[in-house]
Amino acid sequence: MSATFTAKSHLTAASRTAALEAMTDDAGVDILVIGGGVTGAGIALDAATRGLRTAIVDAGDWAMGTSAWSSKLVHGGLRYLYNLDFKLVSEALKERGLLLERTAPHLVKAQPFLWPLKLPLIERAYSAVGIGMYDTLAFAGAGGRKTVPAQQHFTKSGTKKVFPGIKDSAFSGAIQFYDARVDDARLVIDLVRTAAGYGALAATRTKLTGVDKDASGRVIGAKILDLETGTEKTVKAKHIINATGVWTEETEALATQDAGLKVLASKGVHITVPRDRIKATSGIFTKTEKSVLFIIPWQRYWIIGTTDTPYTQQDRLNPVATRADIDYVLMQANKLIADELTHDDVISTFAGLRPLLQPVLKDGSDKSSTKVSREHTVTQIAPGMSAIAGGKLTTYRVMAEDAVDFALGERAKTLPSVTERIKLVGAEGYEVLASRAEALAAENGWDTARTEHLLERYGAELTDIIAQIEKDPSLGVPLAAAPQFLRADVLQAVRAEGALHLEDVLIRRVRLDLEAKDRGLAAAEEIISIMAPELGWDEATQQRELATYRKRVEAIAAASTETSDERATDHLINVPTIVG
Known part of the structure; x- marks a missing residue:
């Protein structure tokens, strides 16, 4: 099954307005998805490709919560294998293979990691067995094909060739294994776009404000508030699926006061440092006393993290890295x-909240947070409404299938999921275009790095970008303050990827928030000048967009000097919201 991607898969301000009108018509929808992170986006795609009339809304932008702040890995969860959780690892490795080979080969790339060894014999032996099992499960999940290279063993000198910057005292050798990396926010956006291509109605900055029930208590629809206009609308829905992650309980409360899924928020923090600051051709993975540590190479920077600490602040939209978090990751x-990193090396920081299912004892008291499962659960909140929580980015497709199956009940047997065969926008024809990378570079005056960067962003849709540049050569000009991106990147964000505000572009489309010390502020005025004609912004709106983003940047910088979440989040309280 393959979609013909036309304007239907382009998310724009106009498509958002049209989607809101359509989902609130008298016909209603079969499935209304609340939450536009990777889980909700996956559900929308699964439902739409089964032929269901589907709508998806989010109170913010796509991937505005957890799904933009992950470790940006598609992985089987090697550490879970050491807990003998074979089912979870096997499932995740199968999904990794699908993403690499079929679903999104332009976005998801095989990534080598070193596992440093301290004890030369015993540790190498049991680690080799564990990683060997990891490779075997991946091989089986891919139907007997290798989707990534198998493990390699390195002596101390061999390890230094792969990772010259490693500290001599940190290892006696290493094993190299493969997982995969992904731009998490772009994956979510492409999932929503693909769902829209199959007919899903998608609207950001649309908040669930109430749940409608019939006389029997069955959920039959929802009240939604268009935060861009302040207009409240009603959606008739045969079933509502709550996929709001760390906001699960708040969303459930609109439908019932009875206990549903209880979700614990755990904060994960990452830092970015310049690519030339660490000399290596491989990432590193190791355990820490509190979590795990990934050092992950990207084109122009390294991502280093993560932490795993309970988060109890009321504001779950703006978790930030504190000074204590940054110190811990650096340590x-x-x-x-070997050449130790300092605070001066940190380009940027980001923090996200993992939605972890919290078991509850019969007497109502919480179990220890160390017992929290990362697997997902689907449950009924009320007749006509269900919720899904837990899981991880890698297994979003399985979670989506389970959620839609649950909503359909017995009907799922005659209307099964087809998403194993679905390619996301940019995937169809990507391999052919990628094989012409050198020719593309020569034809367009790009160097190898830019060509690779554009192919990984857009896949086969790069031909659309090239066509736009041919029509308007100014779009092929790099941004003055961020020459790694083209003016065309900004236009594409507005014309196809649903960006409605400056922060949408800087944080989740162009993502200068991750790779510029000022989080892209220096490029903001030029970006606004490209967005304004497309979105009809007057001068006052342009200045408001700039001022709001500047205050966010200043608040995060101030928060990073604090040592507690409570004091850090205080700095974000007075940052104005774009809408609502």
Whole structure:
């Protein structure tokens, strides 16, 4: 099954308005998805490709919560294998293979990691067995094909060739294994776009404000508030699926006061440092006393993290990295890196909240947070409404299938999921276009790095970008303050990827928030000048967009000097919201 991607898969301000009108018509929808992270986006695609009239809304932008702040890995969960959780690892490795080979080969790339060894014999032996099992499960999940290279063993000198910047005292050798990396926010946006191509109605900055029930107590629809206009509308829905992650309980409360899924928020923090600051051709993975440490190479920077700490603040939209978080990540990284990193090396930081299912004892008391499962659960909140929580980015497709099956009940047997065969926008024809990378570079005056960067962003849709540049050569000009991106990147964000505001572009489309010390502020005025004609912004709107983003940047910088979440989040309280 393959979609013909036309304007239907382009998310724009106009498509959003049309979607809101359509989902609130008298016909109603079969499935209304609340939450536009990776889980909700996956559900929308699964439902739409089964032929169901589907709508998806989010109170913010696509991937505005957890799904933009992950470790940006598609992985089987090697550490879960050491807990003998074979089913979870096997499932995730199968999904990794699908993403690499079929679903999104332009977005998801095989990534080598070193597992440093301290004990030369015993540790190498049991680690080799564990990683060997990891490779075997991946091989089986892919139907007997290798989707990534198998493990390699390195002596101390061999390890230094792969990772010259490693500290001599940190290892006696290493095993290299493969997982995959992904731009998490772009994956979500492409999932929603693909769902829209199959007919899903998609609207950001649309908040669930109430749940409608019939006389029997069955959920039959929802009240939604268009935060861009302040207009409240009603959606008739045969079933509502709550996929709001760390906001699950708040969303459930609109339908019932009875206990539903209880979700614990755990904060994960990452830092980025310049690509030339660490000398290596491979990433590193190791355990820490609190979590795990990934050092992950990207084109122009490294991502280093993560933490795993309980988060109890009321504001779950703006978790930030504190000074203590940054110190901890640097300390863990410097156990491995010879030329130790300092705060001056940090380009940016980001923090996200993992939605972890919290078991509850019969007497109502919570179990220890260490017992929290990362697997997902689907449950009924009320007749006509269900919720899904838990899981991880890698297994979003399985979670989506389970959620839609649950909503359909017995009907799922005659209307099964088809998403194993679905390619996301940009995937169809990507391999052919990628084989012409050198020719593309020569034809367009790009160097190898830019060509690779554009192919990984757009896949086969790069031909659309090239066509736009041919029509308007100014779009092929790099942004003055961020020359790694073209003016065309900004236009594409507005014309196809649903960006409605400056922060949408800087944080989740162009993502300068991750790779510029000022989080892209220097490029903001030029970006606004490209967005304004497309979105009909007057001068006052342009200045408001700039001022709001500037206050966010200043608040995050101030928060990073604090040592507690409570004091850090205080800095974000007074940052104005774009809408609502």
